[in-house]
Amino acid sequence: MDIVKNSVGRKLVMAVSGFGMIAFVVAHLLGNTTLYSGPDGINAYALALHSCSALLWSFRLLLAVLFALHVFFGIRLTLENRAAKPQAYARTDYRAATFAGRNMIWTGVLIGVFLLYHLLQFTLQVTDPEISALRHPDALGRPDVFTMVVLSFRKAAVAAVYVCAMAALGLHLAHSIQSSLQTAGLNGEKTLPVITKGGIIAAILIALGFVTFPLAVYAGLLR
Numbered sequence: 739m740d741i742v743k744n745s746v747g748r749k750l751v752m753a754v755s756g757f758g759m760i761a762f763v764v765a766h767l768l769g770n771t772t773l774y775s776g777p778d779g780i781n782a783y784a785l786a787l788h789s790c791s792a793l794l795w796s797f798r799l800l801l802a803v804l805f806a807l808h809v810f811f812g813i814r815l816t817l818e819n820r821a822a823k824p825q826a827y828a829r830t831d832y833r834a835a836t837f838a839g840r841n842m843i844w845t846g847v848l849i850g851v852f853l854l855y856h857l858l859q860f861t862l863q864v865t866d867p868e869i870s871a872l873r874h875p876d877a878l879g880r881p882d883v884f885t886m887v888v889l890s891f892r893k894a895a896v897a898a899v900y901v902c903a904m905a906a907l908g909l910h911l912a913h914s915i916q917s918s919l920q921t922a923g924l925n926g927e928k929t930l931p932v933i934t935k936g937g938i939i940a941a942i943l944i945a946l947g948f949v950t951f952p953l954a955v956y957a958g959l960l961r
Contacts, residue, residue, distance in 0.1 A: 745818065748811045753918035755808040760915065762801055763907075767947045773960065777884040781876055784883045809850065816843050838913040845910040852903035859890065866890065891955035900952040908945030912938045 769787075772779035787794055838845070855865075860883075863870040869889045871881035891897050915937030924933055954960045 745815065748815055749921045751807055752811050752815065753921040755804040755811075756914050756918050758804045759801065759808065760911065763911075763944060767944060770948070770951060773884065773887060773951060774954075777876055777882065780883050780887070781878075781880045784871070785880045788881075805853075809846070812843070812846060836913060838909040839917075842910060842913055845906045848903065848906040849910060852899070852906070855899070856903075859896075860886070887951070888955050888961060891952040894956065897952035897956045901949055904945045904948045907948070908941045911941035911944060915940055 769783060770780075772783040859865045863872055863886070866886075866889075867873065869886050871883045871886040874882050874885065876882040876885070891900070916934045919933045919937070920930070924930075951960075
């Protein structure tokens with residue numbers, strides 16, 4: 739396709755796939771807030787999701803495609819940028835480039851590794867089969883997602899992994915949101931400061947929202 743034969747087209751693919759995954763992350767965060775309603779909240783929510791299995795798997799397939807596109811073109815653009823300046827500068831003066839922007843590839847790698855762990859733990863439920871929600875239903879016969887999550891986050895190591903992963907997600911989003919909006923053409927003198935600050939605020943809110951779950955469980959507020 740012609741759109742992916744130039745850097746602008748590849749950046750557009752990155753922006754569109756990124757926006758799609760951000761929408762999922764926000765929806766996932768909102769869905770996870772049912773954890774604060776106790777077993778009746780998140781167990782009912784999980785049951786409702788799995789009752790529409792065809793729609794759920796179609797959605798997962800779409801996310802997998804978006805993720806694959808984002809990773810592929812992210813790596814390609816990173817390699818192209820490095821190839822454009824093969825010799826490192828004797829001194830690097832970072833004036834416009836932020837820490838989040840300079841480390842997008844590494845926060846992306848951390849998020850990818852975490853995503854694999856997250857899928858194995860809470861989706862496929864193979865890391866801790868003794869507390870698997872699918873194998874241990876609640877009193878109403880629903881997969882006991884609440885107990886699985888609570889018992890998982892009571893472990894300091896698991897809670898720490900999630901907190902660190904959300905820090906990486908926050909850094910990644912802080913740059914990717916503003917970068918995607920710039921790619922979409924919102925990069926004027928008046929709009930750029932707004933989308934830069936807005937992207938950072940949105941990233942912080944999303945990351946903190948996810949962090950509240952393991953911290954609330956580990957602190958004993960959810961049990």
